[in-house]
Amino acid sequence: ITxxxxxxxxxSISIKNISAVAKTVIAYIQSKKxxxxxxxxxxxxxxxxxxxxxxxxxxxxRVPTLxxxxxxLPGLTSKLLGNxxxxxxxxxxxSKYAFKNAKKLIFTGNPLRPELFTVKKEEARQxxxxxxxxxxxxxxxxxxxxxxxxxxxxxxxxxxxxxxIQMLFATGKAQYKEISDVIESKGILDNKNSNIKIxxxxxxxxxxxxxxxxxISRAGAVAVSEITALGKPAILIPSPNVTHNHQEHNARxxxxxxxxxxxxxxxxxxxxxxxxxxxxxxxxxxxxxxxENSASLGAxxxxxxxxxxxxxxxxLS
Numbered sequence: 561i562t563x564x565x566x567x568x569x570x571x572s573i574s575i576k577n578i579s580a581v582a583k584t585v586i587a588y589i590q591s592k593k594x595x596x597x598x599x600x601x602x603x604x605x606x607x608x609x610x611x612x613x614x615x616x617x618x619x620x621x622r623v624p625t626l627x628x629x630x631x632x633l634p635g636l637t638s639k640l641l642g643n644x645x646x647x648x649x650x651x652x653x654x655s656k657y658a659f660k661n662a663k664k665l666i667f668t669g670n671p672l673r674p675e676l677f678t679v680k681k682e683e684a685r686q687x688x689x690x691x692x693x694x695x696x697x698x699x700x701x702x703x704x705x706x707x708x709x710x711x712x713x714x715x716x717x718x719x720x721x722x723x724x725i726q727m728l729f730a731t732g733k734a735q736y737k738e739i740s741d742v743i744e745s746k747g748i749l750d751n752k753n754s755n756i757k758i759x760x761x762x763x764x765x766x767x768x769x770x771x772x773x774x775x776i777s778r779a780g781a782v783a784v785s786e787i788t789a790l791g792k793p794a795i796l797i798p799s800p801n802v803t804h805n806h807q808e809h810n811a812r813x814x815x816x817x818x819x820x821x822x823x824x825x826x827x828x829x830x831x832x833x834x835x836x837x838x839x840x841x842x843x844x845x846x847x848x849x850x851x852e853n854s855a856s857l858g859a860x861x862x863x864x865x866x867x868x869x870x871x872x873x874x875x876l877s
Contacts, residue, residue, distance in 0.1 A: 562598075564590045568609040584613055591617035601874045602626060605641055612637045619644045624873040628866060630670055630781035633809035634658045647869050651781060651862070652813055668866050669859020670785035675766040677789075677860060684771035690726050693755065694841050697768050698776035699730035700797075705778060707825055708797050709735055712776070714830035716756055717748045721838050727756045728768060736760035774841055779811035779822075785862075787814070791855030793847050794820040795836055797828055819854035 566587035567580050591614045595603065603618035605611030605627040618625045625645040629638045632652040642648045642659040649668040650656060659665050679687075685695065700708045709731050716722060716729070731739045739758065743749055749756060762768050769775070769790055777783050779798040787794050794814065798807035814820035821836055840846060 562594050564594070564610070564613065566610055566613060584609075587613040588617055592621065595621055595623060601877070602870055604628070604870070605637075605645070606630070607635055607638045609637050611641065615641050615645060624877045626866075626869060626873060628668070629655055631655075631806040631810055632813050633804055633806045635804060635806070646873055649866055649869060651785060651859070652810070654809075654813055666865065666869055667859075668869070669789070669862035670781055671863040671866065672782070672786055672789055672860070673766070674863075676769065676786060679766050679770045681770050684767040687767050688728075688771050690771060693724060693726050694773040695771055696725055696727045696774045696776065696837070696841060697730075697762075697772040698727065699762060700732055700778050701780065701783075701799075705732065705797070705799065706735060707828055708776075708778070709739055711828055711830050711833040713739065713742060713748065715834040715837060717746065718830075719834050719838060721842075722756060725755065725841060728762070729756070729758045730762045731758060731760055733760045773847065774837070776837070779807040779814075781806075781810060784810045784814065785859065788819065788854050788858035789860050791851050791858060793840070793850035793854060795833070795840070796820045796822050797825060797833075798822070800825050814854065814857065817853050817857055819850055819857060 564587040566583050595617055600618070600623060602624045603615055605615040605625070607627070607629055611627065615625050615627060626647040626649065627638060627641050627645045628649040628651075630651050632654050634642070634655055639658055643661045645663070647664045647666060648659050648662040649666050650659070651668065651670045653667055656665060656667075698712050712729055716727070743758065749758070769786060769792065772792055775787050775792045775794045777787070777794065777796060779796045784796070796811040796814065798805070798811045808822070808824065811820060811822045815822045821840065823832060823836065
């Protein structure tokens with residue numbers, strides 16, 4: 561691993577951007593030296609400001625270049641590099657409008673863990689010990705999502721339908737103790753509703769996602785890609801704390817296709833989330849249509865497509 565000294569630009573007018581420009585120039589010079597010494601067959605950028613000077617330096621030295629954009633809304637670096645890179649790989653078809661000047665544009669999707677595709681739904685349900693009731697999986701990422709966690713606790717505590725469902729709720733490691741203390745102090749869970757499990761983190765996602773009848777989550781690029789690759793209906797609550805609000809753009813792609821219901825964090829209330837879950841989880845016809853719509857967006861061979869594009873670039877160079 562080799563490091564360059566670079567920082568991102570502020571999205572608002574800031575004197576710090578002067579320093580950012582200077583560091584970008586220095587990082588470009590550093591990148592040229594690194595590429596000359598390492599002599600790569602190809603340089604790959606995956607978005608973010610660190611990719612900028614490295615890919616630009618590779619183009620300058622006539623090294624084949626490929627960039628991969630994970631999100632529906634490309635960032636500034638990806639847009640700029642899209643004009644000079646040899647190949648641009650996108651994960652959402654909607655991204656193509658941001659790369660009108662790309663030399664070569666390929667829809668690949670996001671690379672996903674291969675074990676997701678080794679388990680069938682019934683096998684997964686049996687492994688998890690699930691019965692005939694619909695199964696909901698809810699998670700907000702490895703760190704958790706405080707407002708989403710609060711709304712899910714309210715649903716578990718107040719919904720009259722919890723005995724008719726099965727649920728696995730991952731709070732995130734950072735918030736697990738706090739959530740557990742709230743549950744214990746209010747007596748929300750007992751032996752009668754052992755059909756609801758609350759954990760800090762999901763380690764066997766290949767079983768959990770395949771078994772799910774409904775997924776409730778944030779809308780990060782990988783999460784959304786896993787949901788659509790497996791054809792799962794979803795309720796998506798995008799994180800507002802991300803660059804360019806890209807999670808909402810990811811979520812809206814699924815919403816427009818009829819694969820998900822989107823609730824922004826500003827709109828999110830305990831009552832709205834509970835109502836949305838209750839209305840959807842027992843509507844078999846709507847769920848079946850969402851399964852079909854979700855699967856139509858899914859890309860299951862992204863890794864192979866990107867690998868093939870890399871090989872072709874190297875062979876042509």
